[in-house]
Amino acid sequence: MQRLTISIDDQLAQQFDELMRRKGYANRSEAFRDMLRRELGEMARENDKSAECVGVLSYIYDHHERQLSSRLAEMQHHHHGLTVSTMHAHLSHDECVETLILNGATDEVEALAESVISQTGVRHGRLNLIPR
The missing domain is CATH 1.10.1220.10 (Met repressor-like)
Structure with a gap:
């Protein structure tokens, strides 16, 4: 030291x-x-966008939005190499919150987060990146 x-x-x-x-x-x-x-x-x-990171993506969405829950689950399955864990909670009759823990190259984590946040019915989303 x-x-x-x-x-x-x-x-x-x-x-x-x-x-x-x-x-x-x-x-x-x-x-x-x-x-x-x-x-x-x-x-x-x-x-270095290929640098490894841990991402925590949290978003609120309308669970009544047509096929949104299925699309979000499919996106996570499609990126199973990035998705470490998912937590889902019901906020109200209409709204749910999900938090994804992602692990991988920064550019891939950011791309997945942007594609989730941009889905119709996702109202708020934020990605927190932690360098590894």
Whole structure:
């Protein structure tokens, strides 16, 4: 392990300490390592769309929409190599929420997420990508 020494102005140090406390870090080193890991992972993922990632796709849809449940299930089966797990819950008489855990190349995960979100009857969708 290497030791780095950095200098930052007082206001930035105070903001960093507050962020560290809010996020529950025990010390500055752990907070800094996590921030650096996250930034480097994001850069790698953005620069190399074939880089592996874990994606969490959540969406709300109208389960009365004609054939939508079947289309969504078929899409997951068609991409069984990406789909790790699915959770389904009923929100109301009309709405369901599903969360898919996806694992694979960033471009493939993004393409599947976009195709799910763009289906007629899917009202809201969001993909969270985590670099591996």
